[in-house]
Amino acid sequence: MLQAQRSARVGGARRAVAPAGRRLTVKVNNANVLIANTKGGGHAFIGLYLAKELLKKGHKVTIMNDGDESKLTKKTPFSKYSELVRDGATIAWGDPTKPSTYPRGSFSVVYDNNGKDMASCQPMIDHFKHKVDHYVFVSSAGAYKADPIEPMHVEGDARKSTAGHVEVEEYLKKARMPYTVFQPLYIYGPNTGKDCEQWFVDRIIRDRPVLIPAPGIQLTSLTHVEDVASMLALVPGNRDAIGEHYNVCSDRCISFVGIAKAVGKALGKEPEIVLYSPEKVGTGKSGKAEGFPFRTVHFFASSDKAKRELGWKPKHDFQKDVAALVADYKSLGRASKEVDFSVDDKILAALGKPVKASTSSNGNGAEKFTRVSSPSPAAASNPDMPRKASFSPRRDLKIQRTILPPNWRESLDGDSSDAVTASPARSTGRSSSVPRDWRSRL
Numbered sequence: 001m002l003q004a005q006r007s008a009r010v011g012g013a014r015r016a017v018a019p020a021g022r023r024l025t026v027k028v029n030n031a032n033v034l035i036a037n038t039k040g041g042g043h044a045f046i047g048l049y050l051a052k053e054l055l056k057k058g059h060k061v062t063i064m065n066d067g068d069e070s071k072l073t074k075k076t077p078f079s080k081y082s083e084l085v086r087d088g089a090t091i092a093w094g095d096p097t098k099p100s101t102y103p104r105g106s107f108s109v110v111y112d113n114n115g116k117d118m119a120s121c122q123p124m125i126d127h128f129k130h131k132v133d134h135y136v137f138v139s140s141a142g143a144y145k146a147d148p149i150e151p152m153h154v155e156g157d158a159r160k161s162t163a164g165h166v167e168v169e170e171y172l173k174k175a176r177m178p179y180t181v182f183q184p185l186y187i188y189g190p191n192t193g194k195d196c197e198q199w200f201v202d203r204i205i206r207d208r209p210v211l212i213p214a215p216g217i218q219l220t221s222l223t224h225v226e227d228v229a230s231m232l233a234l235v236p237g238n239r240d241a242i243g244e245h246y247n248v249c250s251d252r253c254i255s256f257v258g259i260a261k262a263v264g265k266a267l268g269k270e271p272e273i274v275l276y277s278p279e280k281v282g283t284g285k286s287g288k289a290e291g292f293p294f295r296t297v298h299f300f301a302s303s304d305k306a307k308r309e310l311g312w313k314p315k316h317d318f319q320k321d322v323a324a325l326v327a328d329y330k331s332l333g334r335a336s337k338e339v340d341f342s343v344d345d346k347i348l349a350a351l352g353k354p355v356k357a358s359t360s361s362n363g364n365g366a367e368k369f370t371r372v373s374s375p376s377p378a379a380a381s382n383p384d385m386p387r388k389a390s391f392s393p394r395r396d397l398k399i400q401r402t403i404l405p406p407n408w409r410e411s412l413d414g415d416s417s418d419a420v421t422a423s424p425a426r427s428t429g430r431s432s433s434v435p436r437d438w439r440s441r442l
Contacts (some may be wrong), residue, residue, distance in 0.1 A: 026172070033109045033110070034062050034111070036064075036113060039072060041065030041112075041194055042193070044077055045187075046184075047065070048078075048080055050228075051063055053229040054233050061084070061090070063081070063084065063104060064093070066093075077194070096123065097119070106131065106135045108134070110128050111222060113138040115168065117164030118168060118171060120247070121137070125168075134180065136235055138182050138184065139168070140155055141247060142432065143160050143166050151219070153300070155246065156300050161326070178239075181241065181244070185221040186221060186222050186294065188318070188325065191225075195293060197259065197321050200271075201325075201334075202334075205329075206335075206339070207269070209273070210273050210346070211292070212256045212260065214277055217256075218256055218296065219255055220255075221252075221301060222253075222254060224315075230315070231310065245303055246306045248304065249300065250316070251314055252317060259318075262322045266326040276351055282350070283347055292401075327375070
């Protein structure tokens with residue numbers, strides 16, 4: 001008869017010990033979780049939503065946030081930490097690179113949502129080695145090598161050996177930590193610390209052109225922060241996740257032009273989309289473009305592994321969320337705030353497109369533009385529309401009028417009088433009898 005199943009508590013977790021020869025399973029109740037959260041960037045609000053998700057599952061949560069408390073708590077997402085305190089979380093402020101600043105007590109699960117390289121991650125790893133049941137590193141899908149042939153990233157694809165995230169992942173493996181790595185892509189949602197869809201709203205709500213690196217059909221993943229948190233929160237007690245990597249992304253992707261159209265629809269506007277080459281206008285190269293919030297190449301991944309192994313399923317869809325995102329943008333008063341469009345104007349000028357003439361905006365947030373290219377027929381018939389002066393080579397390019405010397409006829413081949421007689425005075429055109437090399441004789 002098989003030995004009855006025994007149980008033991010380890011680090012706040014209830015561990016089920018299976019009889020010999022059977023697979024070990026773990027069920028965690030009320031784990032003591034520490035979240036090391038970053039002080040800025042696109043991952044900053046992960047800590048807020050992850051804590052909410054873990055608290056709902058009954059875990060005890062402490063957030064140790066990097067940075068200056070007096071400054072960060074004045075802005076989102078950190079200003080929302082009071083909501084977590086009401087739900088029972090503990091908020092601490094410290095330096096993840098200095099163990100002396102860590103919260104006191106023992107933790108069964110640690111999430112590192114702060115570090116990007118060994119300098120910022122190794123102190124925490126070394127401190128919690130052999131002390132925790134599960135160590136979770138929030139890495140980045142940006143560590144994948146771009147693949148122009150099969151652009152969708154799948155766990156196990158080639159990674160950039162020079163990426164700091166990859167070095168940390170290798171260190172966790174060598175340290176024999178019970179680790180899991182999550183690799184988020186672009187994240188959206190309320191309380192974000194980095195603009196994503198807001199970049200498009202900034203322009204469309206003000207009736208400005210949306211400048212998109214050509215061809216505009218590049219696909220990307222946009223994932224709601226609540227879906228990110230729900231995946232990460234599935235780790236405590238799941239020993240099958242140890243040693244694994246998981247992409248954190250929606251199961252749908254969208255093109256750059258698609259984002260603009262979705263935002264335009266939510267605003268009741270038809271966006272003016274201008275495609276351009278960052279390389280040709282001098283504002284980018286190697287998959288990056290100055291002023292543009294995304295990589296200029298395909299950047300999306302598969303979340304099938306998380307669905308299959310963690311039982312995760314996203315609840316959000318960007319197209320269904322975009323109306324709420326626009327409403328949130330307006331409620332924050334961002335439609336009336338000044339936005340720096342200097343990079344846009346530089347690109348528009350290089351393309352010969354309309355550029356902003358005034359930094360002031362009207363009651364609707366729309367700004368005035370001046371056209372630097374030739375006016376359209378509609379502009380020509382409308383005296384109120386801004387138009388440019390006609391092009392003049394002598395004025396605009398400073399070309400001086402050519403004056404022929406009085407004796408230029410003497411340089412002609414043959415009898416100059418006959419040539420003049422054969423060619424009576426003309427009101428237009430150039431005399432065909434002028435030699436081709438007459439300029440060299442001036």
